Amino acid sequence: MRQAGRSLPEYRRARRNESILDAVRVPALAAELTMQPVRRYGVDAAILFSDIVVPLVAIGVDIDVVAGRGPVVEAPFRGPDDLARLRPLEPDSDTPYVIETVEILVKELSVPLIGFAGAPFTLASYLIEGGPSRSFSKVKKLMLEEPGTFDRLLDRLADLSLASLRSQVRSGAAAAQLFDSWAGILSPHHYERHVLPASAKVLSGLADLGVPRIHFGVGSGELLGMMAAAGADVVGVDWRTSLADARERVGPAVAVQGNLDPAACLAPWTAVQAEVSRVLDDAGHLPGHVFNLGHGVLPETDPGILAEVVRMVHEAPPAPPRP
Ligand code: 1CP
Numbered sequence: 001m002r003q004a005g006r007s008l009p010e011y012r013r014a015r016r017n018e019s020i021l022d023a024v025r026v027p028a029l030a031a032e033l034t035m036q037p038v039r040r041y042g043v044d045a046a047i048l049f050s051d052i053v054v055p056l057v058a059i060g061v062d063i064d065v066v067a068g069r070g071p072v073v074e075a076p077f078r079g080p081d082d083l084a085r086l087r088p089l090e091p092d093s094d095t096p097y098v099i100e101t102v103e104i105l106v107k108e109l110s111v112p113l114i115g116f117a118g119a120p121f122t123l124a125s126y127l128i129e130g131g132p133s134r135s136f137s138k139v140k141k142l143m144l145e146e147p148g149t150f151d152r153l154l155d156r157l158a159d160l161s162l163a164s165l166r167s168q169v170r171s172g173a174a175a176a177q178l179f180d181s182w183a184g185i186l187s188p189h190h191y192e193r194h195v196l197p198a199s200a201k202v203l204s205g206l207a208d209l210g211v212p213r214i215h216f217g218v219g220s221g222e223l224l225g226m227m228a229a230a231g232a233d234v235v236g237v238d239w240r241t242s243l244a245d246a247r248e249r250v251g252p253a254v255a256v257q258g259n260l261d262p263a264a265c266l267a268p269w270t271a272v273q274a275e276v277s278r279v280l281d282d283a284g285h286l287p288g289h290v291f292n293l294g295h296g297v298l299p300e301t302d303p304g305i306l307a308e309v310v311r312m313v314h315e316a317p318p319a320p321p322r323p
Contacts, residue, residue: 003296005037005049007303020065021057024050027100034105034113040303041310045112045175046105048168050098052118052179053126055164058094059087061127069132076130076138080149086156091167098164099171106172114214115168119180120157120198124150136185143194154198162205169209176206177214177236180227181295184219191223196230203231214257218295224249238294239264243282255288262293265301265309272305276312285317 005011014032015023024030033049053063053071062074077085091099105113126132128139143150165176183195203213215227216236228235228250235254237246239261246256259282264275283289291313297306 003299005033006299007297007301007306008036008040010040011036020051021054021063024054024101025097027097027104030097030101031104031108034101035108038109038111041307042314043111043310045114046109047114047177048098048102048105048116048173050101050116052116052123054098055089055095055117055160056123056127059089059160061085063126066131071126072131073127077124077127077142077153079142079146080152082127083149083152083156086153086160089160089163091163095164095167099167102168102171102173112174113172114175114177115165115173116177116179117161117164117168117202118157119178119183119195119202119215120154120161121186121195122180122182123157123161124153125182127153136182140186140190143190147194150194151197154195155201158198158201158205162202165202165206166209169206169211173211175212175214176209177216178202178232180215180217180220183217183223183227184221186223188222188226192226196226199227200230207231214290216257221245221249225251228254234290236292240294243279243289244284247284247288252288255290256283257290257292259292259294260309262295262298262301265293265305266298269305269308272309273312276309280313280316 011033030049034046038046051065057063064072066072125136125139128142169176180199183191186195206213212233213231214234214236215230215232217223217227218238219240220227221241224235224246232254234257235250237243237256237258239259243256243259250256260275260279265272
């Protein structure tokens with residue numbers, strides 16, 4: 001999961017005070033930052049060091065990633081005129097550094113690399129709110145006030161995410177994760193009407209590449225069935241929904257990913273151990289479970305605890321084959 005590196009002293013040393021957007025443009029550094037948590041924890045896959053706003057910045061949208069806050073948009077999107085600010089992404093010329101980072105990683109890593117992009121709704125929420133938000137009031141207002149503009153915005157963002165993911169997979173990423181972190185703030189009705197079509201466009205647009213497609217959200221328990229039906233092979237689940245319930249919602253053909261509460265990793269080991277056991281039990285010790293946190297690693301997490309979590313999951317009895 002995101003930001004495993006933040007807990008590591010070697011990460012903080014390598015990052016120095018550089019902005020993440022600058023670090024991403026230096027392939028050797030981005031590759032090193034991707035590999036650090038893999039080396040330290042022995043996890044089974046790496047997630048590319050980048051950010052969901054990288055393709056937007058690459059097509060000229062003025063976004064800064066502010067330390068301790070997140071992405072901040074200089075001139076937030078307000079209406080139909082702003083659609084012209086989103087030209088198509090041409091990965092070869094707009095994000096050559098991402099392609100180069102992926103190419104280095106594919107050579108260096110002994111585990112698969114997961115590429116990723118922000119889902120249309122989560123990207124739109126930053127563009128419209130202007131930055132991280134609690135109420136998401138502006139994005140909801142635009143969705144209801146100008147549904148045509150909103151749908152066109154999401155459709156363009158779908159093209160952007162799809163172009164970015166396709167280039168990462170073409171360069172060697174072995175899986176593609178679509179992060180719809182904030183979709184959980186929507187009612188199922190609005191998700192289905194305004195968001196699902198755009199996310200389905202991204203996921204179905206990857207089908208021919210033959211890599212697993214992971215669809216992740218936070219607080220999205222009520223949306224899991226639709227998130228699976230959008231064309232996902234794996235659906236990410238946070239700690240608010242048990243993996244047993246999640247499995248029922250996504251159906252037998254789709255795997256679940258999750259869902260240890262990142263905050264649980266701040267507790268003493270015996271408490272963490274009980275939480276890890278419960279996640280494994282909820283998943284039924286069956287195939288089709290990718291063990292993960294329900295969201296990003298908290299920076300104050302003790303790396304020793306995360307190493308123990310990985311060891312415990314690796315030592316869990318292997319799942320029996322599917323009947
Ligand atoms: O482990 C990694 O660092 C992997 C790379 C990675 C990924 C997968 C980063 C680096 N960002 C992301 C995805 C991302 N970025 C998501 C989707 C996953 C999630 O929900 O966590 C989101 C919503 C963002 C947006 C973002 N970027 C935030 C969240 C702000 C908010 O609205 O609450 C933040 C804080 C950032 C900055 C950022 N991105 C990545 C890092 C390491 C950081 C921290 C700042 C920095 O180090 O400069």
